[in-house]
Every structure is written in C-alpha cells, then in structure tokens.
Amino acid sequence: MCGRFVRSSSVASIADEFYATQASLEMAPSYNISPTQDIIILNHKGARQLVKCRWGFIPLGARDSSIGSRMINARAETVASKPAFRSALRNQRCLVIADGFYEWIKKGNKRVPYYIHLKSGKPFGFAGLYNPWTSPEGKRICTCTIITTASNELLASVHDRMPAIIPKDRQDLWLYPVEIDPALLPELLRPFPAAELEMHQVSSKVNYPGYDSPDSIRPEFNETRASCL
Numbered sequence: 001m002c003g004r005f006v007r008s009s010s011v012a013s014i015a016d017e018f019y020a021t022q023a024s025l026e027m028a029p030s031y032n033i034s035p036t037q038d039i040i041i042l043n044h045k046g047a048r049q050l051v052k053c054r055w056g057f058i059p060l061g062a063r064d065s066s067i068g069s070r071m072i073n074a075r076a077e078t079v080a081s082k083p084a085f086r087s088a089l090r091n092q093r094c095l096v097i098a099d100g101f102y103e104w105i106k107k108g109n110k111r112v113p114y115y116i117h118l119k120s121g122k123p124f125g126f127a128g129l130y131n132p133w134t135s136p137e138g139k140r141i142c143t144c145t146i147i148t149t150a151s152n153e154l155l156a157s158v159h160d161r162m163p164a165i166i167p168k169d170r171q172d173l174w175l176y177p178v179e180i181d182p183a184l185l186p187e188l189l190r191p192f193p194a195a196e197l198e199m200h201q202v203s204s205k206v207n208y209p210g211y212d213s214p215d216s217i218r219p220e221f222n223e224t225r226a227s228c229l
Contacts, residue, residue: 002073015050032210038052043092051094053142074147092129094144095125112204125171148161152194
C-alpha cells in the first residue's frame with residue numbers, strides 16, 4: 001500500500017521535470033504527506049498541467065466526503081473492475097507527484113519506517129486516478145487515489161505492496177485523455193525496477209502524521225541504508 005509520502009521538490013522544478021504548466025499553483029514542500037491532505041497531481045487536459053488535489057478518492061454519487069479517507073489506494077489488479085474507479089480509469093488518469101514514500105516493517109512491538117526514493121534523486125509520478133467531486137453544499141473538490149501493485153524485490157522485505165510508479169517513457173500513454181486498453185494495464189502498473197530505487201531507515205518521528213521536517217528523510221543509521229544493485 002501507500003499511506004505516507006514525500007514531495008520535497010518545488011513546484012517550479014516539478015513543472016520542469018514533467019514538462020507541465022504550473023499556472024498559479026503554489027504549495028510548500030511536505031515531508032510527511034498523509035491521507036486527506038492536499039497534494040500535487042499532473043493530468044492532461046489539452047496540455048500537461050499541475051493541479052492541487054486532495055488525497056482520498058471520492059467517487060461519483062458520494063454524499064459524504066468521509067469516504068475519501070478509505071479510498072487512498074486502488075489495487076492494480078482490480079481497479080478496472082471496481083465500480084468506484086471504472087469511470088476515472090477510462091478518462092481521469094493522473095500522476096501523483098512524489099519524491100519518495102514511506103513503508104514500515106514490524107520489529108518486535110515497534111513499527112520501523114523506511115524511506116524509498118529514486119537513486120537519481122528526481123521526483124516521479126505514482127499512477128493515480130482523480131475525480132472532481134461536488135459536495136451537497138456545492139463545493140467542488142479535486143480528489144484522487146494512488147494505485148498500488150505487488151512489491152519488487154527491494155520492497156518485498158518491508159511490504160508486499162508498493163505504489164505503481166509510471167516510468168518516464170510511459171507517462172504520455174498513462175496520461176493521454178482517451179480510454180486506455182485494459183490489456184495495457186499489467187504493463188503500465190507493474191512493479192518499478194528495484195535497481196532504480198534506494199531505501200534506508202528513517203526516524204520513528206515519521207510515525208506521527210503531524211511531524212513534517214526535512215529531517216524526516218535522513219538516514220537514521222548509515223548502516224541501514226539499503227539498495228538493490
């Protein structure tokens with residue numbers, strides 16, 4: 001699964017990396033993003049554009065925004081068949097912009113956090129779906145979910161699921177605003193290559209959603225740094 005992630009890059013650098021227009025979007029970096037918080041997504045509406053969105057998908061017809069906190073992830077294996085996501089998969093696909101994400105491993109009675117990021121240090125895009133939801137009071141909100149897939153060999157020791165990361169050379173196919181061939185989904189949503197990722201243990205302060213500091217992603221112990229070579 002993906003329950004916490006990091007966006008440390010500036011909006012301007014994200015726009016450059018993803019060839020996107022940022023319009024008037026302004027958001028400070030966040031090192032411990034939790035469900036229901038505002039995040040940055042990239043969609044394709046005539047051009048690539050960065051948009052502020054709330055993490056937690058609210059499907060069409062929902063009367064209450066609280067359902068969003070239970071729909072932060074969608075499984076790659078079932079996303080095409082789930083009624084809540086079916087329409088968005090056809091024409092509301094996006095990239096959820098991140099610089100890294102956290103997973104936890106249980107050691108005794110403790111949950112030990114690990115930070116996973118690209119070896120290149122560049123921001124990347126989780127496969128996501130978005131839905132502009134209108135509340136009963138008429139307020140319009142962009143909401144989204146992150147698609148997860150099976151873990152690669154690096155993440156398997158920590159968790160059996162990982163967010164689906166769309167490789168740069170497949171982003172246009174994922175974002176292009178036409179209905180996607182379901183036969184392509186296993187190729188697009190497969191585990192990201194372990195050789196391109198790095199993982200290290202970080203401070204247990206990350207366990208608290210309110211903790212948001214650049215220190216969040218610093219290695220807790222140098223000897224715990226791990227990579228798949």
